[in-house]
Amino acid sequence: MNSNLTTLDAAVFGIYILGIVALGIFASRKASQSKRDYFLAGDKLPWWMIGGSIIAANISSHQLVGVMGVAFSAGFVAIVIEWGAILIGFNALLWIFLPFYLRNGFYTMPEFLQKRFGGAARTTYSVLVLLTYVFVEISAVLYLGAISLHSLLGIPVVTSVLVLAVSTSIYTIAGGLKAVIWTEMVQLAVLMMGMIVLSFTTIHAAGGVDAVLETSKDWKLMLPADNPDFPWTMYLGGLLCISVFYNATNQFIVQRTLAAKNEWHARMGVIFADYLKFLIPLLIIVPALVAPKLFPHLDKPDLLFATLVENLLPAGLVGLVMAGLIAAVMSHLSGAINSCTTILTIDVYLPYIKPQATEKQSVRFGRLSGVVIILLGIFCTSLLALYSEKPIFIYLMNAYGLFTPGIATMFLLGILWKRTTHAGALAAGILTIPLSLVIEFIFPAMPFFNRTGIVFWTCMAVCVVVSLLTKPKPAAELEGLIWNKSSLSLPAEQRTQQRGLRNPFIWWAIITALVLYFYIRYA
Numbered sequence: 001m002n003s004n005l006t007t008l009d010a011a012v013f014g015i016y017i018l019g020i021v022a023l024g025i026f027a028s029r030k031a032s033q034s035k036r037d038y039f040l041a042g043d044k045l046p047w048w049m050i051g052g053s054i055i056a057a058n059i060s061s062h063q064l065v066g067v068m069g070v071a072f073s074a075g076f077v078a079i080v081i082e083w084g085a086i087l088i089g090f091n092a093l094l095w096i097f098l099p100f101y102l103r104n105g106f107y108t109m110p111e112f113l114q115k116r117f118g119g120a121a122r123t124t125y126s127v128l129v130l131l132t133y134v135f136v137e138i139s140a141v142l143y144l145g146a147i148s149l150h151s152l153l154g155i156p157v158v159t160s161v162l163v164l165a166v167s168t169s170i171y172t173i174a175g176g177l178k179a180v181i182w183t184e185m186v187q188l189a190v191l192m193m194g195m196i197v198l199s200f201t202t203i204h205a206a207g208g209v210d211a212v213l214e215t216s217k218d219w220k221l222m223l224p225a226d227n228p229d230f231p232w233t234m235y236l237g238g239l240l241c242i243s244v245f246y247n248a249t250n251q252f253i254v255q256r257t258l259a260a261k262n263e264w265h266a267r268m269g270v271i272f273a274d275y276l277k278f279l280i281p282l283l284i285i286v287p288a289l290v291a292p293k294l295f296p297h298l299d300k301p302d303l304l305f306a307t308l309v310e311n312l313l314p315a316g317l318v319g320l321v322m323a324g325l326i327a328a329v330m331s332h333l334s335g336a337i338n339s340c341t342t343i344l345t346i347d348v349y350l351p352y353i354k355p356q357a358t359e360k361q362s363v364r365f366g367r368l369s370g371v372v373i374i375l376l377g378i379f380c381t382s383l384l385a386l387y388s389e390k391p392i393f394i395y396l397m398n399a400y401g402l403f404t405p406g407i408a409t410m411f412l413l414g415i416l417w418k419r420t421t422h423a424g425a426l427a428a429g430i431l432t433i434p435l436s437l438v439i440e441f442i443f444p445a446m447p448f449f450n451r452t453g454i455v456f457w458t459c460m461a462v463c464v465v466v467s468l469l470t471k472p473k474p475a476a477e478l479e480g481l482i483w484n485k486s487s488l489s490l491p492a493e494q495r496t497q498q499r500g501l502r503n504p505f506i507w508w509a510i511i512t513a514l515v516l517y518f519y520i521r522y523a
Contacts, residue, residue, distance in 0.1 A: 006315040006316070006318075008316045008319065009322070010319065012320055013319040013323055013326075016319075016323035016326065017323075019186075020183055020186060020187065020327070021167050021170060021171060023171075023183055023186060024170070024172070024174075024179045024182065024183045024334075025170065025174065025175075027175050027182040027183065028175025028178075037176070037178065044259070045181065045256065045259045045261060046260075046261060046265055047260075047265040047268035047272055048269070049181060049185060049269070050256050050257055050259070050260055050266060050268075050269025050273075051268070051269040051270065051271070051272025051273040051275075052188050052272070052273075052276070053180070053181050053184045053185065053256045054253055054256050054257075054269065054270070055188060055276040055277060055280065056184035056187050056328075056331040057184060057252065057331055057332055057334075057336075058253065058277075058332070059191065059331075059332070060141045060144075060145075060331070060332030060333075063082070063280075063281070063328070064148075064195070064284060064324075064325055064328055065144040065147075065302055065325075066140075066144060066302065066396065067079075067081070067082070067281065067284055067288075068284050068285070068288045068301075069302040069303075069305075070229075070301065071284070071288035071289060072288045072289075072292065072298065072301045074229060074230060075219070075289065076218070076285065076522065077220055077223055078230075078285055078288075079285050082277060083278065083518070083519075084239050085277055086274045086277055086278060087512070087516070087519075088239065088243035088247075089243035089244055090247050090270055090273065090277070091512075092243075092244050092247070092248040092412075093247055093248035093254065094270045094271070095488060096248070096415060097248050097249065097254075098257060098263070100112065100415060100480070100487070101254065101258055102257070102258065102263050102266060103263075103480060103491075104481075107342060108255075108342055108346045109125060109249055109251050109343075109411075110122040110123075110129075110347040111346065111347070112414075113125050113410060113414070113425070115481060116425075116478075116481050117410070117414065117420075117421070117426070119351070121410060121422060121425045121426055123347075124426060125407055125410065125429065126343050126347045126348065128403050128406065128407055128429065129251060129403075130343060131403060132400065132404070133336050133339065133340050133373075134340070134373065134376050134377055134380055135399065136396055136400060136403075138336050138337070138373070138374070138376075138377030138380070139377050139380035139381045140396050141329055141332050141336070142165060142329070143157075143161070143381045145164050145325065145326065146158075146164065147302065148305055148325055149164075149322075149326075151303060151306035151307075151310070161378060162378065164326070164329055164333065165333070165378050166374075168329075168330045168333045168337070169333075169337060171183065172334040172337045172338055173337065173370035173371060173374075174367070176338060176341075176363075177255065177256075177338055177342075180331075180334045181256070181259075183331065183334065184334070184335070186327075187330060188327070188331070190320075190323050191324045191328050191331075192280065192283075192324075193324065194320050194322075194324020194325065194327070195283040195284060195321075196283060197313070197317050198283075198287060198308060198312075198321050199286060199287045201308075201312050201317070202290060202291060202294070202308050202312060203286065203290055205312055206291070206294055207290070207293065211293060212286060212289070212290060215289040219522045220522060220523075221523055222523045227447065228447055229448075230447075231447050231449060231450060234449030234450070234453070236453050237452065237454070237456045237457050238448070238449030238453035238456070240453075241401075241408045241452055241455075242401065242404055242408075244408045244411070244412065245407050245408045245411075246404075249408065251343055252336055252339040255338070256269070257269060257270060262494055263490050264494045264497040264502075264504070267490070267504045268502075268507070271504055271508050274508070274512075278511060278514065278515060288304060294311075294312075295307055305325070309321050309322065336377075337373055340369065340370070341366040341367070341369045341370045341373065344366070344369040344373075345362055345365050345366040345369065349362065349365045349369075397448060397449075398448040401455070402432070402433055402440075403432065403433065404456075405436070405452060405455040405456035405458075406429040406430070406432030406433075406459050408459075409428040409429075409459040409463050410425040413425070413428075413467075414481075415481070415482065415483050416483055418472070418475070418482045419467055419468070420467045421470045421471065422473075423469075423470040424462070424465075424467030425463060427462050427463060428459040428460070428463040431459055432459060435455050435459075436451065436452075439455065
């Protein structure tokens with residue numbers, strides 16, 4: 001057990017865990033037995049809850065532990081994944097996909113593919129994304145949270161995994177998205193407080209603002225093409241592909257916008273998420289940049305978070321920062337479980353198993369599938385213990401590159417090119433994993449971003465060729481499913497909501513200009 005963990009720390013940490021589970025259980029008691037309420041929180045979320053819950057679900061142990069480890073070893077370039085979401089993924093969601101999701105009343109991303117293409121494309125997405133959630137999201141989050149608890153508290157990794165999984169799944173499975181959102185808002189506040197404390201403490205110990213400015217001389221967002229993890233060539237396809245998938249076509253992220261009060265709230269929620277996505281990665285990465293002055297010989301980058309907490313924080317604050325870590329783990333985990341249960345219910349159970357199921361039966365199936373998903377996640381967590389050569393975050397990005405090129409292709413061409421056919425989309429989806437594995441086998445030293453980009457553009461080309469050789473859907477069946485200029489505007493009845501400073505474009509332009517400044521300054 002860490003000697004730095006005082007009775008006060010244990011009390012802060014314990015009160016947080018008990019409080020968040022109690023809040024989740026309370027919220028679950030308010031959940032009704034309707035599908036819309038259980039899976040989409042009754043379509044009642046305001047913009048600030050949407051943006052906050054997107055980031056609470058997104059920022060987890062693979063950011064706090066994983067990205068911090070990458071920044072320690074690779075430098076400022078670690079932030080490109082996070083800020084890339086602002087410039088690529090969230091922009092694709094905001095200006096291309098969001099109107100179609102909301103105006104068609106979808107529960108899930110596979111529903112879009114069903115309506116645009118057909119059942120096989122819907123099934124292909126469901127399989128790919130469920131594999132991603134179980135093998136990448138749930139297992140990695142549990143593992144990284146567990147190794148931090150083990151390092152700081154001496155709790156065995158297996159015990160930590162079980163405690164995190166069981167405590168989170170109790171309220172997530174019982175209450176659905178409503179319980180997830182309620183707890184995520186508290187978890188976001190605790191996460192930010194914890195990271196502000198850790199960031200300022202680390203910077204102060206390393207020499208203050210001068211230490212940060214000294215590191216800024218080496219800040220680079222464009223590294224040489226032969227860099228094994230972050231070559232500049234990643235911007236040619238790999239980063240584009242992963243960012244579009246994760247932020248614009250990913251049930252895990254998009255589900256929160258589907259629960260918005262209306263389209264204005266959904267758009268403002270995504271833009272609010274942009275601001276949080278700009279700030280929180282700085283709180284994670286800047287301490288890692290100055291940390292080499294304090295701990296120059298750290299054996300494993302993924303242990304940096306635990307090392308900073310253990311050696312720098314006074315009594316009481318250790319408990320707060322650990323609560324922030326667990327907040328990140330639980331919010332991400334609950335979002336992943338809820339997304340899996342939504343897809344399994346809406347895209348598997350209702351179409352193929354019991355089409356005539358009642359609302360109550362659908363919700364019951366969602367809860368049962370949640371239990372199965374968390375058990376699979378616990379099992380797959382053991383696989384990550386074997387991965388030790390690089391920071392776990394690099395493993396995560398590598399894994400995303402295996403699954404996502406076909407998904408990004410199906411959505412982008414499906415919504416931007418009316419000539420795209422079901423056969424073309426299906427070809428891209430099926431090609432993704434085999435082609436990724438072949439390239440990985442033949443060129444094992446190839447940076448995963450480059451491999452992902454090659455697979456992505458190959459899937460795009462295959463989709464175009466197959467689509468041109470097959471019969472497209474009649475234009476009448478594509479009504480409301482192909483992007484056009486009207487997609488940029490709110491529905492007529494909501495336009496009065498965006499007058500003056502309530503115009504989403506103003507706030508979008510400010511954060512976009514800010515991120516572009518950093519990219520130009522540190523290219």
